Every structure is written in C-alpha cells, then in structure tokens.
Amino acid sequence: MSQVNRRRFLKGSLATVGAGGVGLGAGLSAGGASAKPPDPQQQAQAVLADELATRTPFDGAHQSGILTPPQNQATVVALDSIAPNAQQLFEALQTLSGAARGFTQGEPVPIQEIDDPAPDSGILGAYDAPDALTVTIAFGASLFDGRYGLAKLKPRHLYPMPNFPNDDIDPTRSGGDVLVQVAANHRDTVVHTVRELLRLVAGRLTPRWTLDGFTSAQRGPTPRSSKRNLFAFRDGTGNPDVTDAALMNRLIWIQPNSGEPAWATGGTYQVVRTIRMHVEFWDRVGLLEQENMIGRYRVSGAPLGGTYEFEDPDYPSDPHGKRIPLTAHMRLANPRTPATADQRILRRGFNYHRGIDEAGDLDQGLIFIAYNQDINRQFDTIQRRLAPTEPMTDYITPVGGGYFFAPRGARGEPDWVGSGLSAV
Amino acid sequence: MDSHSSLPPLSRRPLPGRKWQLAALAALLAAVVLIGAALNPAGLLHGSKPFSVRSVQPDPLGTRLSKVYGTSTPARVYGTEIGDLEDLGENTQGQMISDLTPLPASAFIAPVHAYESYSETWLGHVQSDNVGLGAALSAGNVGAAKAAWMRTWADYLHLGAVYLEGPVATLNQEIDGSPGGLPGGTSSPQFTGLHRIEMGLWEGQSPRSLVRFSKQLSVNVAQLQRVVRTVSIPPLDYATRSHEILEDAQRDLMSGMDVPWSGEGVLGMAAGINATDEVLKTLSSILAPRDNVLGQAQGELSILQGAVNRVLREHHGQWPTLDQLTMSQHELLNGTLAGALGALEELPGALETVNIEEIPSIPATHK
Numbered sequence: 001m002s003q004v005n006r007r008r009f010l011k012g013s014l015a016t017v018g019a020g021g022v023g024l025g026a027g028l029s030a031g032g033a034s035a036k037p038p039d040p041q042q043q044a045q046a047v048l049a050d051e052l053a054t055r056t057p058f059d060g061a062h063q064s065g066i067l068t069p070p071q072n073q074a075t076v077v078a079l080d081s082i083a084p085n086a087q088q089l090f091e092a093l094q095t096l097s098g099a100a101r102g103f104t105q106g107e108p109v110p111i112q113e114i115d116d117p118a119p120d121s122g123i124l125g126a127y128d129a130p131d132a133l134t135v136t137i138a139f140g141a142s143l144f145d146g147r148y149g150l151a152k153l154k155p156r157h158l159y160p161m162p163n164f165p166n167d168d169i170d171p172t173r174s175g176g177d178v179l180v181q182v183a184a185n186h187r188d189t190v191v192h193t194v195r196e197l198l199r200l201v202a203g204r205l206t207p208r209w210t211l212d213g214f215t216s217a218q219r220g221p222t223p224r225s226s227k228r229n230l231f232a233f234r235d236g237t238g239n240p241d242v243t244d245a246a247l248m249n250r251l252i253w254i255q256p257n258s259g260e261p262a263w264a265t266g267g268t269y270q271v272v273r274t275i276r277m278h279v280e281f282w283d284r285v286g287l288l289e290q291e292n293m294i295g296r297y298r299v300s301g302a303p304l305g306g307t308y309e310f311e312d313p314d315y316p317s318d319p320h321g322k323r324i325p326l327t328a329h330m331r332l333a334n335p336r337t338p339a340t341a342d343q344r345i346l347r348r349g350f351n352y353h354r355g356i357d358e359a360g361d362l363d364q365g366l367i368f369i370a371y372n373q374d375i376n377r378q379f380d381t382i383q384r385r386l387a388p389t390e391p392m393t394d395y396i397t398p399v400g401g402g403y404f405f406a407p408r409g410a411r412g413e414p415d416w417v418g419s420g421l422s423a424v
Numbered sequence: 425m426d427s428h429s430s431l432p433p434l435s436r437r438p439l440p441g442r443k444w445q446l447a448a449l450a451a452l453l454a455a456v457v458l459i460g461a462a463l464n465p466a467g468l469l470h471g472s473k474p475f476s477v478r479s480v481q482p483d484p485l486g487t488r489l490s491k492v493y494g495t496s497t498p499a500r501v502y503g504t505e506i507g508d509l510e511d512l513g514e515n516t517q518g519q520m521i522s523d524l525t526p527l528p529a530s531a532f533i534a535p536v537h538a539y540e541s542y543s544e545t546w547l548g549h550v551q552s553d554n555v556g557l558g559a560a561l562s563a564g565n566v567g568a569a570k571a572a573w574m575r576t577w578a579d580y581l582h583l584g585a586v587y588l589e590g591p592v593a594t595l596n597q598e599i600d601g602s603p604g605g606l607p608g609g610t611s612s613p614q615f616t617g618l619h620r621i622e623m624g625l626w627e628g629q630s631p632r633s634l635v636r637f638s639k640q641l642s643v644n645v646a647q648l649q650r651v652v653r654t655v656s657i658p659p660l661d662y663a664t665r666s667h668e669i670l671e672d673a674q675r676d677l678m679s680g681m682d683v684p685w686s687g688e689g690v691l692g693m694a695a696g697i698n699a700t701d702e703v704l705k706t707l708s709s710i711l712a713p714r715d716n717v718l719g720q721a722q723g724e725l726s727i728l729q730g731a732v733n734r735v736l737r738e739h740h741g742q743w744p745t746l747d748q749l750t751m752s753q754h755e756l757l758n759g760t761l762a763g764a765l766g767a768l769e770e771l772p773g774a775l776e777t778v779n780i781e782e783i784p785s786i787p788a789t790h791k
Contacts, residue, residue, distance in 0.1 A: 163605065163606075163609070165605050166605055167604065167605055168605070280674075280762070280765070281675070284667065284671070284769035286772070286773060288780060303786065304783050305783050305786045306786045312786075313786065323783055323784045357679050358678065358679045358680050358754075359674050359675065359677075359678035359679040359758055359761075360754075360755070360758030360759065360761075361674065361675065361679070
C-alpha cells in the first residue's frame with residue numbers, strides 16, 4: 001500500500017536532522033553569532049514534565065477516547081470520502097491512524113527544507129506534546145454503500161440516525177462517512193490535531209461538519225463528581241462503571257460470535273447528537289421545576305429526596321413519583337429495572353458554544369456522545385421512552401449528529417483503525 | 425392588512441425597572457431598605473426584597489393593610505427578617521416555600537374565559553381571511569395569495585401558544601405545524617397546514633395546487649372553533665402562556681426556523697405581542713396586587729411594541745422579512761424582545777396556585 005502520509009515520511013527522513021542539531025533550521029538560527037538552537041528533545045523533556053505530559057495509548061484492544069475520562073476540550077469532525085476507490089480510502093484511513101498515533105504519543109516537530117511548506121503547522125512549538133490527546137475514529141452507515149464494496153462488512157446495527165419527535169436535524173450538520181473525535185486537555189492541542197489530520201487526508205476525505213466542545217472544570221465536591229452541562233446539571237451520573245470489564249463487555253464492546261462481522265469485534269456503536277439547549281428558556285424556569293424535570297438537585301446532583309450524587313434514587317419506594325416525577329429525565333432514561341439494565345449507555349458528551357443565532361439567542365448545547373453495543377437495544381430504546389414524554393423536550397432541539405461505528409483499536413504500526421475493512 | 429390584523433398600540437406605562445437592572449445597586453438598595461425599615465416598617469411591606477422595585481415605589485395600599493396581600497403574614501410582623509427569609513425561599517422553620525400565598529385556581533376562571541372569547545374572535549378572522557386565501561390561490565394570483573397567507577397566518581398566531589394535549593394539540597399541528605419531526609419532513613402527508621401553503625407559495629409551486637390545503641385549513645379551523653370552548657386550560661398553563669408565546673416567537677420566528685420560506689418572523693412576533701398583551705389584560709386584576717410584575721411586563725412589552733412600530737414605519741408600513749431587516753433593526757427587535765421576556769418570566773411565579781411541598785426523603789433503609 002502506497003502511503004500518503006507525508007508527516008510520517010518526513011519524520012523518518014528528517015529525524016536525524018532534529019536530533020543532530022545541525023539541520024537547516026539550526027543553520028538559519030545560527031545566522032547570528034550566538035545561540036545554539038534549542039534542542040527539540042530537551043524542549044520535549046521540559047514540556048513532558050508539565051501538565052501537557054499525560055499520554056494516552058492510541059493502540060490497544062479498544063480505541064481510546066471511549067472509556068477514557070473526558071478531557072477538557074474536544075472537536076468532532078465528520079468527513080465524507082471522496083476517494084475514487086477503496087484502496088485510496090484505506091490509504092487515507094491508514095494515514096489518519098498513523099498521524100493520530102504520533103500526535104497522541106508526542107513527537108518533535110520535523111524540520112524541512114526552508115523553501116518547502118512546513119510539514120507541521122507548528123502551532124504547538126517545537127514539540128507536539130501529547131496533552132492527554134485521544135483521536136477516536138468511527139464510520140457512518142454511508143461508508144458501507146455501494147462505492148467501495150463494503151456493504152457486506154457493514155456492522156449489523158449501523159443505520160442512519162432516525163428523525164425523532166422534536167428533532168430538527170440539519171443535513172449539513174449530520175451524518176458523514178467517517179467521524180473523528182479529537183479530545184485533549186487544551187484547546188490548542190485539539191485545534192492543531194484537527195488541522196494536521198485534515199491536511200493529511202485532503203483529497204481523500206473532506207470535512208462535512210464539525211463542532212467544538214468542552215467540559216466544565218472539575219469543581220467537586222469530590223474528584224469523582226460529574227461535570228455539568230449547560231443546563232447546570234451534572235451529566236453522566238448514571239454511567240456504568242467503566243472499570244468493570246465484564247460490564248463493558250455486556251454494554252459497550254461488540255463480542256465475538258454476536259452476529260456482527262468478525263472485524264467489528266472489539267468495537268462499539270457511537271451515537272452523536274448535537275443538542276441545542278435553549279438556555280435562555282431554561283434560565284426563565286424556576287429552579288424547582290428544573291429539578292423536577294431532571295429528577296436531581298442542581299447543586300449536588302443528588303436524586304430528589306437524597307443527599308449525594310451517586311445515591312440510589314430507590315424508585316420502588318416512590319411508585320407514583322411523589323419524590324421524583326415519573327416524567328423526570330433520569331427516571332425515563334434509566335428506570336433501573338432488571339428489564340432495562342441492558343439498555344444502559346455510556347455517555348461521554350461535551351458542552352458546546354457556537355455563538356448566537358439570528359434571534360440573538362446563544363447557540364449553546366451538548367455534543368451528546370454515547371457508546372453502546374447495540375443502538376436499537378440501547379440508545380434508540382431510551383430515546384423512544386424519552387421523546388414523547390419528558391418535559392425537558394421543550395428546552396432542547398436536536399439539530400445534528402449521526403450514528404457511527406468505532407472499530408477496535410489498532411494493533412500498533414502499521415495497523416490502523418478500520419483495517420478489518422481492507423480484508424475484503 | 426385589514427383592520428383586525430393591525431396592531432393596536434399598547435398603552436405606555438412607566439418602566440419601573442427590573443431585577444437585573446437593579447442588581448448592580450444591590451448594596452445601595454439594601455441600605456435603603458434597612459433605613460426604611462428603621463423609619464417605617466409598614467413601608468417595607470413590599471420592599472422586603474433588596475432588589476425589588478417596590479422598595480423605591482411603595483404600594484400606596486401598603487400602610488393601610490392589616491394583612492400583607494399575597495401572604496398570610498400579618499402586616500405588623502412582616503418585617504425585614506421574614507422578608508429576607510422569603511427571598512431565600514424558606515420559612516422560619518427552614519422549610520422551602522414560595523414567596524406569595526397561592527392563588528385559588530378559581531381566580532383563573534374569568535381570565536381563561538376571556539381568553540377563550542378572544543381566541544374565538546381570532547379563529548373567526550382566520551376563517552374569513554382563509555376564504556380570501558383560497559380565492560387568490562384558485563385565481564392563480566401569487567401576490568394576492570401571499571398577502572392573504574400573511575393575514576391568515578398572523579390571525580392564527582394571535583391565539584398564542586397551544587400546549588394542550590388531545591384534539592387541540594392535534595389540530596394545532598395540522599393548522600400550524602412545521603415539518604420538523606415529521607417522518608419525511610416536507611414530503612410528509614401530514615404536512616398540510618399554513619406552512620405547507622407557505623412553502624408552496626414561496627417556492628414557486630402552482631397556486632392552484634395549494635387550494636386543497638386551504639380547504640383543509642378551513643375544515644381544521646372549524647373543528648378547532650367547535651372544541652376550543654370545551655377544553656380547560658389549567659392555571660399553570662395559562663400563567664406560563666404569558667411568557668411562552670413570545671419565547672416561541674423568539675425561538676421559532678425571529679430565528680427564521682419556522683418561517684424558512686417567507687421569512688415573516690417579524691409579522692409573527694407582532695401577533696405574539698398582541699396575544700401576550702391580551703393574556704396580561706385578562707390577568708391584570710389578579711396580578712396587580714402581587715409583586716410588581718404586571719407593570720414591569722407591560723412596560724417592557726410596550727417598548728417592544730414601540731420597536732416593532734418603528735421598524736414597520738421604516739419599511740413604509742410593509743412587514744419586513746428577516747432578511748430585509750438592517751442590522752440595527754434586527755438588534756433592536758431581538759434586544760427588546762429579550763427585555764420583554766426578562767420581565768414576563770416573573771409572571772408565573774406571581775401566579776402560583778399551590779404551595780411548594782417538601783420533597784420526601786429517600787428512605788433511610790435504602791441509604
């Protein structure tokens with residue numbers, strides 16, 4: 001397979017230049033009498049000693065960015081393939097993984113001929129520090145249409161996101177052949193990664209829509225406390241325990257012999273919903289009504305009638321909703337019954353702010369991201385329970401997103417996320 | 425635009441100010457309140473909230489009441505201490521309370537009846553203007569049909585928000601529903617109402633092909649006329665209607681979301697102002713003695729109406745589409761609308777009909 005990975009090519013050919021300190025960059029700097037150019041490796045060490053040092057593996061049985069605790073900043077980019085054939089599509093996907101592997105692990109910025117475009121935008125300086133970066137790659141149902149002969153490999157439960165009641169989905173902000181979720185602790189790391197990845201796959205994968213997100217700061221009261229969405233309520237309190245491997249195998253990861261194509265094993269379905277939150281509306285609602293809509297106290301996140309966030313709401317002792325209304329979001333989303341236990345999803349969303357709309361209202365909301373083993377059994381079932389009933393629907397409008405499949409992790413160089421597709 | 429579609433000017437009332445506007449003066453006002461308390465405790469009957477405009481605009485009845493209106497507290501003991509507790513939403517036992525004595529549900533009977541009469545009047549206008557719409561469509565006159573559609577649609581928006589379940593909600597969807605959420609969107613066979621006609625007219629479809637939607641509209645409106653008197657509007661729904669009509673106008677109309685073809689968001693919002701004004705009129709007798717929300721709301725609504733009138737004048741009496749608004753006109757309308765909503769949001773709290781009940785605790789055995 002021929003490579004279009006310019007970055008990796010340059011990295012290999014120029015590594016000695018950087019290490020030796022006698023490359024073109026060094027020569028130019030030394031045009032003055034004094035300074036030796038800074039050694040990128042030394043700079044890297046300095047950087048790695050600080051808050052940017054956290055490194056998340058790119059390779060592994062499962063992709064990172066799924067069970068990984070959400071970082072502070074994120075961008076999702078949906079791409080459509082314009083590759084003329086499957087081979088070139090695979091090359092682009094391999095490039096995506098190769099570059100992501102490098103960025104997530106940290107690497108010196110390569111130096112090239114001064115009269116050539118720089119291989120890296122350089123916005124992170126001399127060293128692309130890892131900064132807890134994760135790049136999670138997923139595929140939409142449209143990738144498995146007739147263009148590349150991939151139809152028979154389509155994951156069994158992958159289908160386009162349906163139009164739920166109250167949805168107002170904008171086609172230009174939804175769908176996509178490939179979805180790349182880039183997340184890190186600092187915005188510049190995310191921006192850099194998105195920029196470099198798009199540059200590398202240009203001509204093969206083209207951006208369809210994108211959205212920037214962030215999480216709230218960890219403001220406690222405990223390190224485990226869930227962060228807040230832009231309705232000010234804690235988000236993800238009811239998530240299943242990601243450290244429970246058996247539970248993850250039941251709820252998140254595709255298992256062998258589950259009826260899915262073999263290449264899908266170890267992957268998961270990713271639901272992305274851009275949910276506009278009408279925050280001005282919300283802010284005009286009494287606190288008590290807000291809490292009744294959610295079923296939790298705003299400050300503590302405790303279920304109504306409780307005292308701490310992770311307390312069991314004990315629905316059986318409240319069959320008529322005197323404590324937590326029967327239409328409360330938390331109650332409908334997760335009724336906590338044996339029959340609904342296998343419907344649970346892993347929520348890993350980010351808040352977004354994208355300016356104002358034509359009416360002068362803030363365009364803020366949630367990049368709802370959830371992972372599940374079977375969208376129909378899990379997310380869709382929950383959504384069908386929520387959509388017609390919960391009062392909160394008056395304050396939100398889903399406007400974009402899509403359903404995707406995030407394959408297993410890559411197995412190290414030269415493997416790539418989605419390599420199972422090339423086994424046709 | 426015929427006479428019933430024109431917007432009567434709202435009475436200009438003095439703007440007493442708003443919580444947020446006074447927030448920066450909190451310390452000063454608190455001092456005023458404290459001084460007032462020392463000099464004249466009775467004068468603080470409605471001045472107990474540090475941010476309340478009543479501290480600077482005493483209720484003329486305040487000194488004569490033996491019992492504070494809107495509370496169950498005797499005037500002689502209603503002082504700073506209790507007032508402060510009310511601001512915190514709790515009573516002297518530390519229980520969560522609302523700050524006004526709940527109104528009996530029966531207080532809403534007359535307002536709701538008045539609003540139903542108003543709705544019936546406007547449904548009559550919808551029917552009569554739809555006759556003109558149907559005629560223009562049949563004649564293939566696009567210009568006349570667009571003008572008639574604007575009249576008919578604005579008539580319908582004078583009804584304000586519809587949140588009732590059952591036949592009224594279904595009819596509302598059929599009359600004024602947007603394609604969002606319908607399977608198939610604009611291609612859905614359920615997309616038949618005013619916005620279907622809007623789409624056809626502004627997208628260049630044959631006017632005659634739209635006649636059937638006008639006929640269906642007539643049937644649906646007639647049905648709505650029959651059922652509108654039979655439904656009961658709960659007090660809470662009616663109270664929230666006072667601000668939700670313009671909230672919807674802001675979100676759905678001034679954003680262009682619900683009028684993607686005609687762009688007639690300003691016209692729609694103007695109808696919403698009238699509907700809101702009507703709701704306030706029906707509620708004025710019960711709102712007048714409770715907090716100072718009515719005056720604030722009417723004042724801000726009057727400013728919004730003034731902004732609409734000004735923009736309308738600048739467009740020589742023709743309703744401008746959203747695209748035709750200049751940036752300053754758009755800002756003026758958006759800003760005054762946001763200001764009105766900020767004042768209207770206080771109304772539901774002043775119209776409480778129930779006491780807040782303590783939330784039962786999760787059984788200790790479960791903890």
